[in-house]
Amino acid sequence: QSVLTQPPSVSGAPGQGVTISCTGTSSNIGAAYDVHWYQQLPGAAPKFLIYGNNNRPSGVPDRFSGSKSGTSASLAITGLQAEDEAVYYCQSYDSGLSGWVFGGGTKLTVL
Amino acid sequence: QVQLQESGPGLVKPSQTLSLTCTVSGASISSGSYYWSWIRQPAGQGLEWIGRIYTYGRINYNPSLKSRVTVSLDTSNNQFSLKLSSVTAADTAVYYCARADYGGYFDHWGQGTLVTVSS
Numbered sequence: 001q002s003v004l005t006q007p008p009s010v011s012g013a014p015g016q017g018v019t020i021s022c023t024g025t026s027s028n029i030g031a032a033y034d035v036h037w038y039q040q041l042p043g044a045a046p047k048f049l050i051y052g053n054n055n056r057p058s059g060v061p062d063r064f065s066g067s068k069s070g071t072s073a074s075l076a077i078t079g080l081q082a083e084d085e086a087v088y089y090c091q092s093y094d095s096g097l098s099g100w101v102f103g104g105g106t107k108l109t110v111l
Numbered sequence: 112q113v114q115l116q117e118s119g120p121g122l123v124k125p126s127q128t129l130s131l132t133c134t135v136s137g138a139s140i141s142s143g144s145y146y147w148s149w150i151r152q153p154a155g156q157g158l159e160w161i162g163r164i165y166t167y168g169r170i171n172y173n174p175s176l177k178s179r180v181t182v183s184l185d186t187s188n189n190q191f192s193l194k195l196s197s198v199t200a201a202d203t204a205v206y207y208c209a210r211a212d213y214g215g216y217f218d219h220w221g222q223g224t225l226v227t228v229s230s
Contacts, residue, residue, distance in 0.1 A: 051216040091217070103157070
């Protein structure tokens with residue numbers, strides 16, 4: 001059971017958009033700790049996608065965006081492409097655990 | 112270009128100690144404000160943070176693993192290491208080393224190494 005809750009799967013057609021949610025509690029996201037997002041392609045290590053809730057590292061397309069409100073955060077992907085098919089993870093800090101926590105991951109299928 | 116590479120035995124017997132090393136290139140582990148971290152991923156499952164060591168020595172562990180985990184720095188070889196004692200089959204996973212920025216996000220990852228616990 002992950003500390004941060006994500007839907008197991010989402011799907012969308014090429015060109016469409018999807019949103020992946022990440023729900024936490026008052027000891028992590030709700031405590032104003034930043035949320036970060038990672039993309040894990042099959043057989044590969046995770047790659048960091050969004051940091052500090054809504055910032056993209058260089059090289060990440062602007063089709064990817066993040067937001068945060070209250071005890072939840074979201075990753076939005078617009079203009080879906082086949083290469084976006086991957087598992088996406090959110091991550092934050094938890095004051096009760098005094099450490100970093102991840103969501104369980106969301107598998108994105110591009111139909 | 113910062114690169115991390117895990118190394119260590121791929122097979123560990125139950126009750127023994129799992130030992131992994133992460134070799135860092137393109138950056139010095141003794142400078143900058145970074146956390147050098149270990150994360151694992153059982154097959155088909157999500158990511159679990161194991162522990163971290165700050166450039167200046169402060170160490171934190173996942174409470175669920177704290178009694179069995181040791182993370183340390185070897186600045187002379189620009190490496191950091193993980194030791195996990197009393198392993199069981201539940202510790203079978205791909206183990207990643209990663210660098211975390213002071214902002215708390217993992218900006219560089221190793222490719223991962225599979226460790227299987229079996230007799």
